[in-house]
Amino acid sequence: MRKAYVARQREALGRKSVAVLPVHYPKEILTAMDVLAVELWGPPGSPRGPEAGRLQTYVCAVVRNALAFMAGGHADVVDAALFPHTCDSVQGLATLVTDFGGWSKPSFVFQHPKGPTRASARKFLIAELRALAAWLGTLTGRPLDVEALRRAIRLHRAIDETKARVLARRERLPLSDRELYEALRRGEWLWPEEHLDELRELEGKLALDAPPRAGVPLMVTGYVPEPMALLDALDDAGAYVVRDDWAAVGRRVVVPRCAPDLDGDPFEALATLYYEAPECPTRSLDQEARTRRLLSLYDESGARGVIVHEPKFCEPEAFDVPAIKRAFAERGAPLLYLETELETELSGQTTTRLEAFVEMVGARRAA
Amino acid sequence: MANEPVAIGVDVGSTTCKVVVIDGDGAILDHRVEPTHPRIEQQTTRLIGELSATLGRALPVGATGYGRQRVFGATRVLTEITCHARGAFCRVGRAAVLVDMGGQDTKIIRVGDDGAVGDFAMNDKCAAGTGRFLEVILGRLQVPFDEVWLHVSRADHGIAVSSTCTVFAESEVISLVAEGQELDGILRGLHESLAKRVASLAGALPPDASVVMSGGVALNAAMVRALSSALRREVRVLPEPQLVGALGAALSVR
Numbered sequence: 001m002r003k004a005y006v007a008r009q010r011e012a013l014g015r016k017s018v019a020v021l022p023v024h025y026p027k028e029i030l031t032a033m034d035v036l037a038v039e040l041w042g043p044p045g046s047p048r049g050p051e052a053g054r055l056q057t058y059v060c061a062v063v064r065n066a067l068a069f070m071a072g073g074h075a076d077v078v079d080a081a082l083f084p085h086t087c088d089s090v091q092g093l094a095t096l097v098t099d100f101g102g103w104s105k106p107s108f109v110f111q112h113p114k115g116p117t118r119a120s121a122r123k124f125l126i127a128e129l130r131a132l133a134a135w136l137g138t139l140t141g142r143p144l145d146v147e148a149l150r151r152a153i154r155l156h157r158a159i160d161e162t163k164a165r166v167l168a169r170r171e172r173l174p175l176s177d178r179e180l181y182e183a184l185r186r187g188e189w190l191w192p193e194e195h196l197d198e199l200r201e202l203e204g205k206l207a208l209d210a211p212p213r214a215g216v217p218l219m220v221t222g223y224v225p226e227p228m229a230l231l232d233a234l235d236d237a238g239a240y241v242v243r244d245d246w247a248a249v250g251r252r253v254v255v256p257r258c259a260p261d262l263d264g265d266p267f268e269a270l271a272t273l274y275y276e277a278p279e280c281p282t283r284s285l286d287q288e289a290r291t292r293r294l295l296s297l298y299d300e301s302g303a304r305g306v307i308v309h310e311p312k313f314c315e316p317e318a319f320d321v322p323a324i325k326r327a328f329a330e331r332g333a334p335l336l337y338l339e340t341e342l343e344t345e346l347s348g349q350t351t352t353r354l355e356a357f358v359e360m361v362g363a364r365r366a367a
Numbered sequence: 368m369a370n371e372p373v374a375i376g377v378d379v380g381s382t383t384c385k386v387v388v389i390d391g392d393g394a395i396l397d398h399r400v401e402p403t404h405p406r407i408e409q410q411t412t413r414l415i416g417e418l419s420a421t422l423g424r425a426l427p428v429g430a431t432g433y434g435r436q437r438v439f440g441a442t443r444v445l446t447e448i449t450c451h452a453r454g455a456f457c458r459v460g461r462a463a464v465l466v467d468m469g470g471q472d473t474k475i476i477r478v479g480d481d482g483a484v485g486d487f488a489m490n491d492k493c494a495a496g497t498g499r500f501l502e503v504i505l506g507r508l509q510v511p512f513d514e515v516w517l518h519v520s521r522a523d524h525g526i527a528v529s530s531t532c533t534v535f536a537e538s539e540v541i542s543l544v545a546e547g548q549e550l551d552g553i554l555r556g557l558h559e560s561l562a563k564r565v566a567s568l569a570g571a572l573p574p575d576a577s578v579v580m581s582g583g584v585a586l587n588a589a590m591v592r593a594l595s596s597a598l599r600r601e602v603r604v605l606p607e608p609q610l611v612g613a614l615g616a617a618l619s620v621r
Binding site for chain 2: 334348349352353355356359360363364
């Protein structure tokens with residue numbers, strides 16, 4: 001479906017497209033340059049074909065699968081690839097895919113400023129944003145139009161604000177969690193204006209007068225809601241996700257405490273938004289700030305338990321797990337640590353762990 | 368009411384299928400244990416039917432175990448974690464740390480003073496540390512289950528088995544046999560190695576926590592001794608440890 005969509009965008013609109021590896025990148029610049037971003041979260045499932053064995057099985061499956069996918073020619077419909085420096089594995093992929101995977105199209109590595117916020121980090125970030133714009137200018141043959149960037153920032157602000165409203169009231173949507181996340185994640189490859197239209201339609205389905213959804217409300221923090229069967233298993237067990245901090249979804253919704261100046265330098269506005277984004281181990285080393293935010297999300301959401309969910313061998317997420325476990329244990333909140341494969345289905349044992357966790361939390365609630 | 372059958376519990380494990388009939392006090396009045404059949408629906412329907420025919424009436428059925436969703440007509444379906452906790456609490460009547468070593472996985476369950484699950488940990492990465500692991504190795508060494516304790520108790524020390532994977536551990540044991548190491552010492556080392564893994568899964572236990580054990584592996588006295596040593600406290604085996612999950616399932620519909 002994505003491949004056909006990308007091809008149609010090229011044929012009908014002459015729009016170029018870029019495959020984007022997880023997680024954070026300034027999508028506004030791509031939109032302003034009339035470039036379609038198509039995110040590559042694996043994809044889930046076992047990598048197949050002769051390209052499957054290029055990385056060891058103990059490397060993050062998102063990267064392992066992405067290498068097999070790109071080397072197998074499955075991403076050839078796009079014009080270029082963007083590799084945010086999310087972790088050493090994604091950084092390594094940027095080299096491997098070119099050196100050994102036969103990827104010959106243009107690539108760009110977007111470097112995140114690491115460490116605490118300071119003037120030099122902001123300066124570095126703005127230089128990276130400008131470098132990305134220049135690279136896209138070469139790709140499209142058009143320089144960046146500053147006014148187009150301002151419009152793109154406003155568009156993405158509208159997307160985030162709508163997503164935030166939908167996510168905050170999700171208990172009143174007549175949708176299963178799988179249906180909700182499938183809708184939200186279409187933004188990973190749809191043209192942003194189309195995605196905003198869909199989000200507004202979704203918001204229109206909110207039944208604010210209806211009673212909230214029945215079941216055990218849980219919060220999830222982790223990387224990406226895959227396998228989606230996890231959502232089905234929670235549903236079957238009588239639970240639902242009331243708040244999420246998945247890097248692919250909830251953690252990328254930016255609700256700034258103060259609105260950035262959208263009439264001034266748009267790169268400054270992007271930098272402001274960057275530092276207003278929720279804490280993420282792929283961008284920051286501040287574990288304390290992340291756990292504070294998670295506890296705050298937990299308290300305001302009414303969740304009765306938290307699931308720390310990550311694909312196996314996800315280093316940035318794994319580093320934070322002990323701190324998160326400690327913080328929630330001190331709060332007396334039930335926590336389930338769940339490592340899953342990047343597959344399309346859940347193992348029976350993982351389903352049992354999820355069901356048992358829901359039973360445990362449900363029993364506490366009843367008591 | 369004592370001696371009056373009130374509920375049936377079914378625990379479809381990866382190795383064995385257990386069915387119990389309990390009275391109002393949680394006493395097991397009757398039970399069946401069979402190797403789990405691939406056609407779980409047919410097997411459990413037959414076993415429930417046999418017990419119901421003996422009783423002369425149908426009773427509510429609680430189902431648990433990995434095949435719990437395949438028990439037709441179950442009044443309630445719960446995971447084995449919740450059911451083992453309920454069964455164990457019925458037996459001991461107070462808070463405890465429960466080690467359930469089954470065929471497919473090992474679970475550490477903290478049972479609260481109300482019988483509810485406080486927390487749990489589960490090894491679900493591979494068969495190492497499970498009944499299946501022991502079965503494979505004992506089969507390779509041609510040691511019948513009921514002779515394990517005899518061998519282990521004769522060994523004055525264990526020969527370390529370091530592999531954490533069933534396949535690699537099997538190879539390592541074969542190498543130790545080929546080197547001429549004593550079978551008794553290998554078996555003791557194997558149990559000690561398993562017990563260390565379970566202790567690692569349990570993490571730091573409160574000093575006053577009492578530890579009880581359920582599941583088919585609890586019938587292996589060598590494993591119980593090794594686990595007591597690894598956890599540095601007495602491990603009490605629950606009566607009829609194999610039936611604790613089925614008991615909990617029955618209690619859930621009592």
